Amino acid sequence: DVKVTQSSRYLVKRTGEKVFLECVQDMDHENMFWYRQDPGLGLRLIYFSYDVKMKEKGDIPEGYSVSREKKERFSLILESASTNQTSMYLCASLPGTGGAAAFFGQGTRLTVV
């Protein structure tokens, strides 16, 4: 089974802090994604990566950056956390071949106070 692991289930950070969310997958998938999920808004794509050191902006990249130094790891960085970044963050991975389904990590519930 595919395993996608996010480093924390719950995080509480202060406004202005730099926050790192880590995601690791063990299936050698090329593609990795970061979403945030808020009530009534569904899953919104923040950034994605289709290869090591490659990254593309999603629909809501403002206030975020990402890093993919190794194929199995995709990090989401909140440069200066703000209260409107309080959300559930979900990492997903997907093989490069067409037609496959994405697999998600367990999610990180981030609260910025």
Next chain:
Amino acid sequence: RKEVEQDPGPFNVPEGATVAFNCTYSNSASQSFFWYRQDCRKEPKLLMSVYSSGNEDGRFTAQLNRASQYISLLIRDSKLSDSATYLCVASSGGSYIPTFGRGTSLIVHP
């Protein structure tokens, strides 16, 4: 602009009922379709893929209508444990990015 649309519900049904959800997608180039299930405060998990000819997995049946650009999920003999949010997903052949609907909430009551 939302490319995948779902009725948010909630659909409130008694145990044993049959319930159906539809989902429409706007990108005619979409080629891969899935249904996910998401429990409260948990991550989405793949429920089933949706194939052109339709497919069944136990009490769950998924259908694809390319002409009208919608997919459906039918749940027969609903169980209390089916209570969850169901997300539909479409991916185009040229882009591997899965596009998620906002989900349909199902509540199965005794």
